[in-house]
Amino acid sequence: MSWTPDYPRTVHERRPPGHRPRAPRWTLGFDAPLSLATSDYPALQCAGPDDPAAGPFLERVHACHTGRDGADAPEAWELLSFTDEAGRHNLVHLGYWRDATSHARWLATTPLPRRLAELDAAVPFGAWHEVVQVPLDRVARIHSDPRRAFGLAACPGTRRESRTVNGHFGAARDRLPLSATDPLEAAGPHRHRARPAASEGRRLRAECGHHTAVIRSGRYWQRAEGEQLADYTEALEGWAAGHATYAAIYEHAIAKNRQYGEARTVVTWHEVFVLPRTAAFAYVNCHPATGILPYATSLPAVEPDSPAPYGG
Structure with missing residues (x-):
């Protein structure tokens, strides 16, 4: 029973x-009720993959999943890296929990989140920590293939189930259980900061507006080859670079689903979390375009839990 x-x-x-x-799509079901779904993003922002701070960060990632430190480890996790618009290299440990209490213990006792909480803003690199934690009625998931589990769907006690709430404008909203009783309207107008946040050399806590949507889209083409791989990396990447309409990618996905059917090896998925205003993210010595800094409704400076020595 789901x-x-x-x-x-x-x-x-x-x-x-x-x-x-x-086109067929699948959503996420759970074997048992849960109160909160959590995705946690502690990250390092540095000059490049060879930056001296990268090694200690990765060591703490490893410690999160081994020995005593792994007792409350995330139920599913991924290690991500990307170069942002400022040219900074970002290493991200993304973890998922179904148990909010286990996550709270992890925050309080594990080297990786504790280190970020203690960092002094004078360190020669940046760090950020974004925690997305919402009731399950504020979560929507969709998958193009039930055979691959990514993100929250990789947690034990979950399953992919057929769903027909897709293929129309507003489908992502309709998939949120809360949308049945709440219009999910913003409390005020959307905003972009008039001036960049003075974030470098400072520790900031950034708050988002009520009903802020966090969307993580995923694509998996490791098993793709030949025509499917060429079609995806040429046509769809070109679409992304050219900022065409959403309809273009949707129509293309429909056509390829019909063409390849069960033989399709390019898998797409995304998850949506709609946050209440209480959500807050932390940034230490980051450039002003990091995360929600350009849009944050509040940017109070905070002191670290306790000063930490120089290092990664």
């Missing part, structure tokens, strides 16, 4: 009457 929150709908759904999606 469990997901389900409310009687009092807010009109976006799905047109009689709509039938043209």
Whole structure:
């Protein structure tokens, strides 16, 4: 038996009457009820993969999953890296939990999050820590293939289930259980900071606006080859670079699903978390375009839990 929150709908759904999606999709079900879903992003921001701070960061990542320190380790996790718009190299440990208490213990006792909480802003690198933790009625998942588990779906006690709430504008909103009773409207106008945040050399705590949506989209093509790989890396990457409409990628995905069917090896998925205003993220000596700094509604400076010595 699978469990997901389900409310009687009092807010009109976006799905047109009689709509039938043209491609199959799957959502996420749980074997048992849970109160909060957590994704946690502690990260290092440095000059490059060979930066001296990278080694100690990776050592703490390893410690999170071994020995005594691994007691409350995330149920699923990924190690990510990317170069951001400022040319900084970012290493990110992304963890998922179904148990919020286990996550709280991990924050309090494990070397990686404790180190970020203690960093002095004078360190010669940046660090950031974003925690996304919401009730399950504020989470929506969709997968193009049930055979691959990514993100929250990689946690034990979860399963992919067929879903038909897709293929129409507003489908992502309709997939959120809370959208049945809450219009999920912003409390005020969207904003972008008039001036960049004075974030370098400082420790800041940034707050987001009510009903901020955090969307993580994923693509997996490790097993793809030949025509499918060439089609994906040429056509869709070109689409992303050219900022074409969402309809273009959707129509293309539909066509390729019909063409390859069960033989399709390029898998896509995304997850949406709609945050309450209480969500807060921390940034230490980061450039002003990091994370939500350009959009944060509040940027109070905070002191580290206790001064930490120089190092990664």
